[in-house]
Amino acid sequence: MRNRIQLTIIAVLLLVIAALVYKFVVAGSVVRLEDGRQAIVLEPGERAFVLREMRAFVAGLQQMSGALARDDMKAAAAAARGMGMAAAHHAPLAMVGKLPLGFKTLGFSVHRDFDAIALDADSLGDPKHTLAQLSQVLGKCVACHGEFQIQAASSY
Ligand code: HEC
Structure with a gap:
């Protein structure tokens, strides 16, 4: 009898853990939009964080294209590195839990x-x-923008 109760408790806990993993790793915090995209619902500060990172991409791309036009490969490499994984490590954990898996996968791959x-x-x-590689990665910017939008939680 006691064993059965313990097993039931373990099973319930495992289900809770699985549900939490699903929610924070896979599903995130999203709403479907009428245009087919998914809106990720973030706190205003988190939304600002993501949008700031996006604008940093544009600034990096501006530097990269200028460097490539001058055949300055050192500067092109430096600009690309500025948009690399090192830039992704500052993301707050609570926010990462709200991002759906598809968004995280695409974002990290960029x-x-x-x-x-x-x-x-x-x-x-x-x-x-480098230009050919750049064109490929820009395809991922396009793909993600076609799939996701970001809304601030306070607007609900
Ligand atoms: C993983 C998904 C994803 C990737 C990859 C991605 N973006 Fe975004 N980006 C978004 C979302 C979502 C928004 C918010 C759009 C909205 O709410 O309408 C956004 C917004 C932006 C904005 C608007 C920023 C602002 O201040 O409003 C710019 C500019 C931008 N992205 C540029 C880029 C560029 C350039 C790349 C590629 C180097 C890129 N993004 C890659 C998801 C992505």
């Missing part, structure tokens, strides 16, 4: 791509190659 682009720019020194 940061990893920029690290790879930086390495190649340094080692190959070929602007055309």
Whole structure:
């Protein structure tokens, strides 16, 4: 009898853990929009954090394109590295739990791509190659913007 109660408690706890993992790792905090995108609901400060990171991408891309036009591969590599994984590590954990898995996967892959682009720019020194890589990673910006929007929780 006692064993059965213990097993039931363990089973319930495992279910709770599985539900929490699903909520914070896979599902995130999202609402479906009429245009087919998903709106991720964040606190205003968290939304500002993500949008600031986005604007940093645009600034980095501006530096990269200028550097590539001058065939300055050192500067191109430095700009790419600035958009790499190092830039992703400051994300607050509570916010990461609200991001759906698809968003996190795509976001981290963009940061990893920029690290790879930086390495190649340094080692190959070929602007055309870097431009082709850049075009590929821009495809991920486009894909994510087609799928997600961000809303501030206070607007609900
Ligand atoms: C993982 C998903 C994702 C990726 C990858 C991504 N973005 Fe975004 N971006 C978003 C979302 C979501 C928003 C908010 C859009 C909204 O709420 O309408 C956004 C907003 C922006 C904004 C508006 C910022 C502001 O202040 O309003 C810019 C600019 C931007 N992204 C540029 C980029 C660029 C450039 C890249 C690629 C290097 C990129 N993003 C990659 C999801 C992404």
